Each structure stands twice: as structure tokens, then as C-alpha cells.
Amino acid sequence: MNERAQDYWNTFWTGKEMPESVSAWQFGGNPDELAQLVVDGVKSATCSGHIFYEIENEALPKVDDYSIVLNSKEEPVCIIRTSEVKVMPMNEVPVDFAYSEGEGDRSYKYWKDVHIDFFTSALKEIGLAFTEDMLLVCERFELIDVK
Numbered sequence: 001m002n003e004r005a006q007d008y009w010n011t012f013w014t015g016k017e018m019p020e021s022v023s024a025w026q027f028g029g030n031p032d033e034l035a036q037l038v039v040d041g042v043k044s045a046t047c048s049g050h051i052f053y054e055i056e057n058e059a060l061p062k063v064d065d066y067s068i069v070l071n072s073k074e075e076p077v078c079i080i081r082t083s084e085v086k087v088m089p090m091n092e093v094p095v096d097f098a099y100s101e102g103e104g105d106r107s108y109k110y111w112k113d114v115h116i117d118f119f120t121s122a123l124k125e126i127g128l129a130f131t132e133d134m135l136l137v138c139e140r141f142e143l144i145d146v147k
Helices: 003-012 031-039 050-055 095-100 108-125
Strands: 022-025 045-049 066-070 076-089 135-146
Touching: 003 022, 003 066, 003 076, 031 066, 031 076, 031 135, 045 050, 045 095, 045 108, 050 135, 095 108, 095 135
Parallel strands: 022 066
Antiparallel strands: 045 135, 066 076, 076 135
């Protein structure tokens, strides 16, 4: 976590019982636009390819994890708390989850098309092929604070 994110985290929790851990990260694709959707209350969910957690030997998110959402300049934008995590095949992601991601016209078709493009490109970079039944880590979250 960079110094600006750490300062924001410490300041937010001054005088309160601070959780044990926090991560700081950007949304893929368009970090500034997606972070703003969170701030605006439009975006309350996100997903990642399960394979990327495996490759990076990174623990899956869990309920009550806190995260600092960063913009494209690595500046803190807001704090979120994970409220739900489900691992499921992409072709089984429900319509309401796609809507909660808050992107585009919020339709399932838009969500699916954008995610197919994103995952196809990301997987190709590591020598893997996209399939519609790839496992996704689907997270719902709550906005806790805006910087």
C-alpha cells in the first residue's frame, strides 16, 4: 500500500477500532470511471478471474475485508467493505450481480460483452484462453467512506 493510501486509512480510523488488515487496489479496465461509480453509489460489486488469484498465490477476498479503492494515479478515492463473496462460473453470474457492477447501461448483455473482452485479453497475456465457464470471484461491497 502506498503512503497516501496508508495515511487515508489511518486518518479514517482515528479514534475507532481499526480492522486488522486492508488492501489497496484499482479496478481493472478504467480505474477512474469505476471508482467514481462506487463513490456515486452506482457500483456495489466487482469480479475477478479466479485463475488470477491462483497464479499470483493471492488469498481470495472474504466478508468484512476492507479495501481502499485507488484511481489511475494510485490516489485513494474511497474505502469499501466486502459484504459477500461467491465463486461461480461466468456463465452462471446472475443478472442482478451484473447490474450491481454498475457499468454501461447496467444490462447483462453489456456486462457480459465487456467482461468477455477484458478476460480474453488478460488471459491471452498469460498464454491462456477464455471460456465462458471460467470461474469468477464475485464480490459485493459497501461504501464506507469517500476521501
